[in-house]
Amino acid sequence: MAKLEDRIVAFSELGTLFADYYEFANSEKQEENTNEWVLKLQDAVHTASLHNGWFTEENILFCLKNWSNLLTQKNLNNWFKSYNLSSHNIKKVAIIMAGNIPLVGFHDFLATVLTGNTALIKLSSNDKILLPFVTSFLISKLPSLANSIIYVDGRLEGFDAVIATGSDNTARYFEHYFGKKPNIIRKNRNSVAVLTGNETNEQLENLAEDIFTYYGLGCRSVSKLFVPKGYNFDAFFKAMYPKQDIINHMKYANNYDYNKAVYLMSEFNILENGFLMIKEDESYASPISSVFYEYYESLDALKQKLTHDKDKIQCVVANGLLKNEINFGETQKPSLTDYADNIDTVEFLLKTS
Numbered sequence: 001m002a003k004l005e006d007r008i009v010a011f012s013e014l015g016t017l018f019a020d021y022y023e024f025a026n027s028e029k030q031e032e033n034t035n036e037w038v039l040k041l042q043d044a045v046h047t048a049s050l051h052n053g054w055f056t057e058e059n060i061l062f063c064l065k066n067w068s069n070l071l072t073q074k075n076l077n078n079w080f081k082s083y084n085l086s087s088h089n090i091k092k093v094a095i096i097m098a099g100n101i102p103l104v105g106f107h108d109f110l111a112t113v114l115t116g117n118t119a120l121i122k123l124s125s126n127d128k129i130l131l132p133f134v135t136s137f138l139i140s141k142l143p144s145l146a147n148s149i150i151y152v153d154g155r156l157e158g159f160d161a162v163i164a165t166g167s168d169n170t171a172r173y174f175e176h177y178f179g180k181k182p183n184i185i186r187k188n189r190n191s192v193a194v195l196t197g198n199e200t201n202e203q204l205e206n207l208a209e210d211i212f213t214y215y216g217l218g219c220r221s222v223s224k225l226f227v228p229k230g231y232n233f234d235a236f237f238k239a240m241y242p243k244q245d246i247i248n249h250m251k252y253a254n255n256y257d258y259n260k261a262v263y264l265m266s267e268f269n270i271l272e273n274g275f276l277m278i279k280e281d282e283s284y285a286s287p288i289s290s291v292f293y294e295y296y297e298s299l300d301a302l303k304q305k306l307t308h309d310k311d312k313i314q315c316v317v318a319n320g321l322l323k324n325e326i327n328f329g330e331t332q333k334p335s336l337t338d339y340a341d342n343i344d345t346v347e348f349l350l351k352t353s
Contacts, residue, residue: 002142004080004085004114004116006142007114007116008076008077008080008114008122009141009142010138010142010145011071011076011110011113011114011138011140012071013141014067014141015067015068015070015071016071017037017038017041017071017137018064018065018067020035021038021041021064022061022065022068024038024042025042025045025057032185033232037081037137037140040133040137041133041137043130044130044133045057045061045064045130047129048060048102048129048130048192050115051128051129052099052126052127053251054101054126054215054217054251055102056249059101059102059213059215060102060130060212062184062213062332063101063102063103063284064344066332066333067103067106070335070336075336076114079112079336079337079346080346082226083346083347083350084350088116088351090116090117091117091118091159091160091161092117092118092120092121092159092160092161093110093112093117093120093150093159093160093161093162093163093349094120094122094161094162094163094178095108095109095119095120095121095162095163095164096122096156096162096163096165096166096174097123097124097165098124098127098165098166098215099123099126099128100126100214100217100218102127102130102214103123103127103130103131103134104127104163104165104218105127105253106131106134107334107336107339107340107345108165108345109121109131109134109149109255110187111134111346112349113138113145113148114346115346115349116148117148117349118147118148118150119142119148119150120150120152121149121150121151121152122152122156124153126216132140134174150157160181161181161183161348161349162174162181162184163345163348164178164183164184164185164186165185165186165340166186166187167187167188168187168188171186171187178221182348184341184345184348188219188285188312189219189311189313189314189341190221190224190284190285190312190313190314191210191219191222191223191224191313191314191316191317192223192224192225192227192284192306192313192316192317192352193207193210193222193224193225193316193318194225194302194316194317194318194321194322194325195225195226195228195231196228196235196319196321197227197228197231197232198236199235199319201238201239202320203285203329204235204236204238204239204240204328204329205242205329206328206330207222207239207328207329208240208243209329209331210317210330210331210332211276211291212241212243212246213244213332214250215252215288216288216289217288218287219314219340220314220315220331220334221289221331221332222291222315222317222331223285223286223292224284224291224292224293224294225278225292226293226294226295226296227294227295227296228296229295229297231295233278236278237271237273237276240275240276243275244275244278245273245343246275247274252288254289254291255287256277259277259287259288259289259290260272260277260289263279270290275289275291276289277290278292278293279291279292279293280292280293280294281293281294282294284309284312284313299321303321303322314340314341315331317331
């Protein structure tokens, strides 16, 4: 089995590839690039965008850029320096991937492989192009990884632990079939933003990134606003306006038209600007092209509510109001230690016998 240092080097080279591809994709002289793996990645990105209409090349590029910033030897070494890898038992870890945004399960994959475990991967049919490409690159850099990364098409068998990500409905299925094994089973979560009315235009424009990146399909996408009584949404809609071209994406536009029709036929009160609807609603999960909002009486009462509903919430965007809040515009740029559902994946992988 390869040493941790060698695995870190391989992943850091993957980060370099992502950075090279980002530069290549934004270059006007692409024909001059002779990097074989950059050209292979270009093909994979294009194929993935054709396979899944939500995976636009722009969104995939955004994903790869973020990972290129994280996958450096310095970052990976700093991430693992607080863990003891010397005594844990090597195991086979079944990873059941979601497919809502590009490479959404990559962090689980990364943690499993870096800890020296074997990853038994069940891909989502919506995202089955990019991770196999990543695997082929890693194996080209560190051939011994071929024994540590296994893709499973049929029934998962012979695993020691499970990391499964899905909806509340699929979580019940996962718990039934995998509950007897050590597991992390993730359910639906959504992200929220707390507004006070004192936000700058820049902060609200950054919030637009949290709302519209990946078309709002990620668990880190803001789908709910908490606003004070009497909040005026004019500044909010003004800040959203630069994202107006999103309505030119056919799948998004279809969802916008459908959800608007449902709201109007149901006689719900909505505010909309031609590409985004907001609706007063206590739910956290809003449909594509819409964001729910809820009024709060006091920040203290809101803090209690958010604490009570913490198992439904992935991220809270705010400005100096709450512990562990995230800055406007940063929800889609998690660090290596921003674990989904606040469960330390590395600790789980190391402690699971």
